[in-house]
Amino acid sequence: MKKIIYNLLIITALALVVTSCCGEHESQNVEKMNTTMEDLMTRRSIRSYTDEMPPMEVIEEICKAGTYAPTGMNKQSPIIIAVTNREVRDKLSRLNAAVFGKDNDMDPFYGAPVVLVVLADRATSYTWLEDGSLVMGNLLNAAHAKGLGSCWIHRAKEVFETEEGKAILADLGIEGDYVGVGNCILGYVKGDYPQARPRKENYVYWIK
Numbered sequence: 001m002k003k004i005i006y007n008l009l010i011i012t013a014l015a016l017v018v019t020s021c022c023g024e025h026e027s028q029n030v031e032k033m034n035t036t037m038e039d040l041m042t043r044r045s046i047r048s049y050t051d052e053m054p055p056m057e058v059i060e061e062i063c064k065a066g067t068y069a070p071t072g073m074n075k076q077s078p079i080i081i082a083v084t085n086r087e088v089r090d091k092l093s094r095l096n097a098a099v100f101g102k103d104n105d106m107d108p109f110y111g112a113p114v115v116l117v118v119l120a121d122r123a124t125s126y127t128w129l130e131d132g133s134l135v136m137g138n139l140l141n142a143a144h145a146k147g148l149g150s151c152w153i154h155r156a157k158e159v160f161e162t163e164e165g166k167a168i169l170a171d172l173g174i175e176g177d178y179v180g181v182g183n184c185i186l187g188y189v190k191g192d193y194p195q196a197r198p199r200k201e202n203y204v205y206w207i208k
């Protein structure tokens with residue numbers, strides 16, 4: 001009899017431990033989900049930055065989030081060139097401005113100190129553009145989750161078709177049919193945080 005009571009006590013104790021662990025995980029998951037949803041909806045394109053360089057570990061984490069984006073057939077066709085070097089950042093800005101005929105005074109990177117260039121290898125996968133775009137999305141959202149401002153700046157395609165753009169890839173030993181997808185600029189937000197503009201009517205159509 002004593003043994004039965006003892007066993008019952010052990011089973012009850014184990015059941016209590018398991019239930020409390022699951023409960024904890026569940027509430028952690030709900031919390032994480034809420035934060036993710038909030039981050040997705042509060043990220044905005046930032047067009048004014050301070051000069052302050054974010055910590056390297058934060059930039060690395062954001063890049064890591066980029067590498068975890070889904071890719072067609074897991075071909076992982078994109079690459080990220082993380083530019084924190086001022087000279088190269090300024091060169092990319094100049095090349096970018098030149099694409100739309102602006103002079104040297106115009107900085108399409110809005111003063112952001114970091115540029116994460118996403119390119120994707122056209123030869124690796126026919127979903128290279130979708131793959132690269134999802135990497136861009138991850139970078140933008142991860143930056144926001146890490147408290148940094150970010151913005152997609154276009155014309156990476158044209159920039160990496162120039163001789164100077166090609167030379168940047170060659171210097172890094174990058175070979176392949178890489179096409180520029182986008183530039184994710186990063187930095188600390190200067191000034192007011194922008195508000196989201198209203199979503200258009202009929203964005204979502206339901207078939208229930």
Ligand SMILES: Cc1cc2nc3c(=O)[nH]c(=O)nc-3n(C[C@H](O)[C@H](O)[C@H](O)COP(=O)(O)O)c2cc1C
Nearest residue numbers: 043044045046047151152153154155182194196197
């Ligand atoms: C493919 C693409 C290209 C973009 N190119 C630029 C750009 O060159 N310069 C810029 O200031 N913003 C650019 N943006 C940012 C959009 O203007 C911005 O996402 C849009 O106005 C919505 O604002 P939000 O990101 O704050 O929600 C681009 C966004 C996407 C998705």
